[in-house]
Amino acid sequence: MSAPTITTTRPEHSAPGSALTQRRSRPGELAFRLAMQACLLIAFGVLTALLAWVLVKGWNRLDSRLWTEMPTGLVSRLDTAGVQSALVGTLWIISLVAVICLPIGIFSAIYLEEYADSNRWYNRLLELNIQNLAGVPSIIFGILGLGIIARTLGLGFTVITAAIVLSLLVLPVVIIATREAIRAVPQSIRQASYALGATKWQTVSRQVLPSAVPGIATGSILALSRAIGEAAPLIVLGAVTFITFNPDGLDSRYTALPIQIYTFITRSQAEYAELAAGAIVLLLAIVLAMNSIAIFVRNRFEKRW
Amino acid sequence: MTTSTPSAGSAAGNALRRGRRRPVDSTVKVLLVAAALVSIATTVGIVIALVQPAIGFFQQVSIVEFLTGTSWTPTFAQKAYGVLPLVAATVVVTVIALLIAVPIGLGSAIYLSEYANRRTRKVLKPIIELLAGVPTVVYGFVALFALNPLLQDIWPGGRKPAFQNLLIAGIAMGIMIVPTIASISEDSMSSVPRSLREGAYALASTKMQVSTRVVVPAAISGIVAAVVLGISRAVGETMIVTIAGGLVSDKVTFDPLEGAATMTAFIANVSSGDIPVGSLDYDSVFAVGALLFLITFALNAVSIRMVRRFREVYE
Numbered sequence: 056m057s058a059p060t061i062t063t064t065r066p067e068h069s070a071p072g073s074a075l076t077q078r079r080s081r082p083g084e085l086a087f088r089l090a091m092q093a094c095l096l097i098a099f100g101v102l103t104a105l106l107a108w109v110l111v112k113g114w115n116r117l118d119s120r121l122w123t124e125m126p127t128g129l130v131s132r133l134d135t136a137g138v139q140s141a142l143v144g145t146l147w148i149i150s151l152v153a154v155i156c157l158p159i160g161i162f163s164a165i166y167l168e169e170y171a172d173s174n175r176w177y178n179r180l181l182e183l184n185i186q187n188l189a190g191v192p193s194i195i196f197g198i199l200g201l202g203i204i205a206r207t208l209g210l211g212f213t214v215i216t217a218a219i220v221l222s223l224l225v226l227p228v229v230i231i232a233t234r235e236a237i238r239a240v241p242q243s244i245r246q247a248s249y250a251l252g253a254t255k256w257q258t259v260s261r262q263v264l265p266s267a268v269p270g271i272a273t274g275s276i277l278a279l280s281r282a283i284g285e286a287a288p289l290i291v292l293g294a295v296t297f298i299t300f301n302p303d304g305l306d307s308r309y310t311a312l313p314i315q316i317y318t319f320i321t322r323s324q325a326e327y328a329e330l331a332a333g334a335i336v337l338l339l340a341i342v343l344a345m346n347s348i349a350i351f352v353r354n355r356f357e358k359r360w
Numbered sequence: 361m362t363t364s365t366p367s368a369g370s371a372a373g374n375a376l377r378r379g380r381r382r383p384v385d386s387t388v389k390v391l392l393v394a395a396a397l398v399s400i401a402t403t404v405g406i407v408i409a410l411v412q413p414a415i416g417f418f419q420q421v422s423i424v425e426f427l428t429g430t431s432w433t434p435t436f437a438q439k440a441y442g443v444l445p446l447v448a449a450t451v452v453v454t455v456i457a458l459l460i461a462v463p464i465g466l467g468s469a470i471y472l473s474e475y476a477n478r479r480t481r482k483v484l485k486p487i488i489e490l491l492a493g494v495p496t497v498v499y500g501f502v503a504l505f506a507l508n509p510l511l512q513d514i515w516p517g518g519r520k521p522a523f524q525n526l527l528i529a530g531i532a533m534g535i536m537i538v539p540t541i542a543s544i545s546e547d548s549m550s551s552v553p554r555s556l557r558e559g560a561y562a563l564a565s566t567k568m569q570v571s572t573r574v575v576v577p578a579a580i581s582g583i584v585a586a587v588v589l590g591i592s593r594a595v596g597e598t599m600i601v602t603i604a605g606g607l608v609s610d611k612v613t614f615d616p617l618e619g620a621a622t623m624t625a626f627i628a629n630v631s632s633g634d635i636p637v638g639s640l641d642y643d644s645v646f647a648v649g650a651l652l653f654l655i656t657f658a659l660n661a662v663s664i665r666m667v668r669r670f671r672e673v674y675e
Binding site: 081083084087088090091092093094095097098099101102105106108109112158159160162163165166167170171180181183184185186187188189190191192193194195196197198199201202203206223226227230254255256277280281283284285286287290291293295313316317320321328331332335338339342343346347350354 | 382384385388389391392393394395396398399400402403405406408409410412413463464465466467468470471472474475476484486487488489490491493494495496497498500501502504505506507535538539542566567568571572589592595596597598599602603624627628631632637645646649652653656657659660661663664
């Protein structure tokens with residue numbers, strides 16, 4: 056068990072350490088290791104327990120009523136209540152977010168990575184601005200939507216207002232992920248393309264972007280799934296009511312899954328908590344499925360150059 | 361805009377283009393710049409949306425009174441607009457959340473980066489990232505309906521926590537932030553070069569010594585960035601505190617067993633109710649929003665600087 060053979064055969068950085076500690080382990084070492092392991096177990100245990108609790112709590116409501124029936128404000132009608140209008144509202148909003156946010160985000164990232172001279176002050180400002188926007192609380196975006204989009208632009212509390220606000224909210228996620236994906240494409244690919252006489256845009260659109268698709272797809276899916284789960288900006292945008300019809304256009308009033316869940320929670324009757332749990336399971340199924348696809352795409356298809 | 365100087369790394373492309381420029385290429389660049397300007401417009405829009413009504417508010421309430429007043433009673437007959445009660449509630453929730461999330465998140469990161477074998481890490485890291493995507497309204501729900509009843513049951517006696525209280529909101533928020541802190545810290549720990557660890561082992565360090573005296577200090581800017589990001593998320597998080605934290609903050613209290621409204625909870629409560637547009641109460645939402653924006657702006661600046669430092673050192 057000599058050190059050189061370990062380091063050459065196993066790339067794992069912790070391998071030489073474990074060989075050494077095996078020989079001279081102390082009680083403190085073991086306690087530290089167990090404490091770190093306990094942290095991980097607690098983190099996973101608590102989260103899993105909470106999600107399982109929600110599943111059990113909402114179990115009785117997990118049937119077709121959830122998507123075939125409308126929400127209701129009347130306790131007597133709760134037996135035939137679901138969240139159809141919220142589900143349809145969420146689908147409307149998220150399709151619009153995809154249409155609005157993805158082109159803008161991907162184009163911004165192409166500009167920053169391929170065209171912008173990062174020594175210029177305005178490009179550095181642009182970068183800092185995007186990093187800062189990524190950390191602005193979502194409810195502040197709600198205030199932006201309320202003050203500028205709903206009132207000044209006169210779009211009101213409609214599907215399109217919600218979609219624009221959520222698009223702006225997740226725009227930094229798309230930009231940052233796309234930039235990383237573009238940056239990972241090696242310079243030699245671009246140079247080969249130029250050497251064959253391609254123009255800049257030909258190089259970007261036919262060489263760089265196709266190579267960056269897995270990274271861009273991952274970032275885009277994560278951004279959309281974040282938009283699906285956001286409730287805070289929509290609270291400010293007047294979505295907290297019982298809407299018993301599906302949106303029929305961009306200027307329609309709406310509700311969305313997370314906001315419908317919040318509306319159920321604010322009711323004091325226990326039956327609403329059960330319905331809220333059912334709706335949460337539906338929301339989690341959508342969001343976690345999207346995130347799993349995103350992480351799978353990244354781990355499976357991302358090229359290592 | 362289309363005839364800017366060649367940028368670094370693309371000189372070859374520009375040199376070629378000069379000879380055979382095509383209309384598509386210049387049109388595309390205009391589109392790209394326009395897209396990039398959307399994010400600038402967003403920031404400008406946020407500032408205008410906050411500042412305009414906030415100016416109206418500060419014409420009637422002095423900034424000093426707003427920032428130092430210890431009574432916040434916009435909905436009472438005797439109106440007072442001192443923001444400190446909201447700030448105090450925000451601080452209490454954030455501190456509780458960090459007390460939970462920092463040790464557990466860091467411990468998980470150390471275990472994953474230094475102890476777990478490659479297979480465990482490959483399975484657990486994506487799951488942590490997956491859990492970071494759970495919507496916050498879900499945490500609000502479990503805080504109110506699962507954690508709080510549990511807390512009431514196991515409470516050792518004396519004064520019991522209220523139906524909505526800052527303690528339970530803080531605990532739920534801590535659970536929410538753990539995946540974020542664990543994931544980012546783990547990233548920065550695994551980017552610490554192997555040679556540093558091997559150097560320490562060569563000097564007969566134990567694994568714990570390597571973890572705590574080499575890896576953690578070497579990754580400290582990434583860890584600090586993760587914690588600052590956690591603070592920023594806790595301060596700006598709305599749904600958990602609105603659902604489980606309480607609705608009224610009339611006076612300054614640091615008692616976690618009481619319910620109190622944080623800055624975000626106040627904004628959410630007032631703007632979802634029907635307060636007439638243009639009234640002082642309505643404008644107070646924007647004044648609180650402006651303060652919240654400034655606080656998170658400062659936190660983001662620290663976090664961005666830290667991330668840049670850790671990138672510069674090892675990449």
